[in-house]
Amino acid sequence: MEVLRRWVFLLMVVVGECREPVLHRVGGGKYTWLPGSNYTEWASHERFYVGDWLYFGFDIHKYSVYEVTQTNFGSCMAEDFITNITRGGRDVFNLTDARPYYFIDGRGYCSKGMKLAITAVNAPLDDQETPKTSHDSSSSKPYLHQLLTLLFAITLASFFLQ
Secondary structure (H helix, E strand, O other), X not given: OXXXXXXXXXXXXXXHOOOOOOEEEOOOOOOOOOOOOOHHHHHHOOOOEOOOEXXXXXXXXXXXXXXXXXXXXXXXXXXXXXXXXXXXXXXXXXXXXXXXXEEEOOOOOHHHOOEEEXXXXXXXXXXXXXXXXXXXXXXXXXXHHHXXXXXXXXXXXXXXXX
């Protein structure tokens, strides 16, 4: 039983240090994926970490959201997109890797400002550490959290199955 208490304590300490994912409302509001917005300005005030989510709110009859390559981002071309994020006009996208991401509208409004470029980085170990660059390949804390939770569940189950 003492071993179980130690595992619970260790898990609480480690999980307590993990960063929770954040939902970023693209453009800052509920329905702000619109032409004429300055998404570069908006993104400059945000920090994007692996595990975070982007929320795109828009009129599905007028607009769309595609993840594209850097080249297609620059030329506003939706052909050969990476991911079609458009589902219902209130769509989310998970930042799963530490890398640059590029999003555009695929219905002709990209040239009117409906484009967003961001870089997701691995979460810092604590609030005072500076963010890692996108070239850092070390594992991220959200995945560590999942791994430790799984390890704890397996350990706990092994005590009850003995």
